Amino acid sequence: xxxxxxxxxxxxxxxxxxxxxxxxxxxxxxxxxxxxxxxxxxxxxxxxxxxxxxxxxxxxxxxxxxxxxxxxxxxxxxxxxxxxxxxxxxxxxxxxxxxxxxxxxxxxxxxxxxxxxxxxxxxxxxxxxxxxxxxxxxxxxxxxxxxxxxxxxxxxxxxxxxxxxxxxxxxxxxxxxxxxxxx
Amino acid sequence: xxxxxxxxxxxxxxxxxxxxxxxxxxxxxxxxxxxxxxxxxxxxxxxxxxxxxxxxxxxxxxxxxxxxxxxxxxxxxxxxx
Numbered sequence: 001x002x003x004x005x006x007x008x009x010x011x012x013x014x015x016x017x018x019x020x021x022x023x024x025x026x027x028x029x030x031x032x033x034x035x036x037x038x039x040x041x042x043x044x045x046x047x048x049x050x051x052x053x054x055x056x057x058x059x060x061x062x063x064x065x066x067x068x069x070x071x072x073x074x075x076x077x078x079x080x081x082x083x084x085x086x087x088x089x090x091x092x093x094x095x096x097x098x099x100x101x102x103x104x105x106x107x108x109x110x111x112x113x114x115x116x117x118x119x120x121x122x123x124x125x126x127x128x129x130x131x132x133x134x135x136x137x138x139x140x141x142x143x144x145x146x147x148x149x150x151x152x153x154x155x156x157x158x159x160x161x162x163x164x165x166x167x168x169x170x171x172x173x174x175x176x177x178x179x180x181x182x183x
Numbered sequence: 184x185x186x187x188x189x190x191x192x193x194x195x196x197x198x199x200x201x202x203x204x205x206x207x208x209x210x211x212x213x214x215x216x217x218x219x220x221x222x223x224x225x226x227x228x229x230x231x232x233x234x235x236x237x238x239x240x241x242x243x244x245x246x247x248x249x250x251x252x253x254x255x256x257x258x259x260x261x262x263x264x
Contacts, residue, residue, distance in 0.1 A: 001264045006188075006231070009188075009260050010231070012258065012260070013191065013229045013258040013259075013260060014192055014218045014219075014229050016257050016258040017192040017193065017218075017227045017229075017258060018219065018227055020194060020255075021194055021225050021227075023225065023227055024219070029218065058260075060262075065260055065261065066259065066260040066261075067258070067259050069257065079255050079257065080257070082242075082256055089235070089261070
């Protein structure tokens with residue numbers, strides 16, 4: 001990697017940090033950060049928890065290369081917690097799931113079998129079948145659903161309409177709160 | 184695995200009486216550069232590394248220094264080289 005590219009990246013990192021606390025940096029650093037480059041920045045919510053902090057994602061040649069908090073966001077004001085930073089890395093992880101998987105042996109479902117890719121149609125059919133079976137044999141406390149603090153109004157409404165009539169009230173697990181100090 | 188290049192920037196908030204001592208310790212860390220510090224004890228650093236573990240270790244080390252109130256991860260860049 002060329003020295004100028006390294007300096008450019010470091011300068012952008014430093015400038016982003018300076019912006020969150022209103023600090024000033026040497027002019028050469030600010031100029032280095034402005035060098036012509038192919039990074040395209042877009043805003044997106046972080047998906048890691050219910051807060052949904054605004055993140056700026058920098059892509060180059062279609063690949064995510066950089067992330068920083070969105071300075072304009074009234075929620076996180078340019079800051080992020082460590083969980084959000086790893087979202088883009090997860091996207092490129094070798095073991096990232098891309099298809100539904102079902103434990104199978106010789107093409108048949110087997111609880112002791114190996115995880116095998118199946119189609120989405122198969123996955124939904126099996127889920128529906130097992131859901132109905134559990135409800136019929138073990139009652140409402142045998143089924144449940146994970147929700148999200150980032151559900152849209154429509155998704156939350158669907159949850160109310162579909163799950164509540166057949167299930168018991170769910171107990172949410174406590175999550176460590178994401179905190180950052182006032183800078 | 185392809186070699187990677189990581190850069191992060193941190194804002195480190197320090198207790199003013201300890202700031203100089205913290206700066207001395209920081210400059211010992213491999214890949215770390217100090218870019219600015221102000222009278223309120225806020226420092227801006229970047230850290231370069233080949234692996235995110237290297238960076239996370241540094242963040243943990245920094246958080247343990249006496250007088251460090253907090254460190255906030257602001258920017259992370261990673262690319263394959």
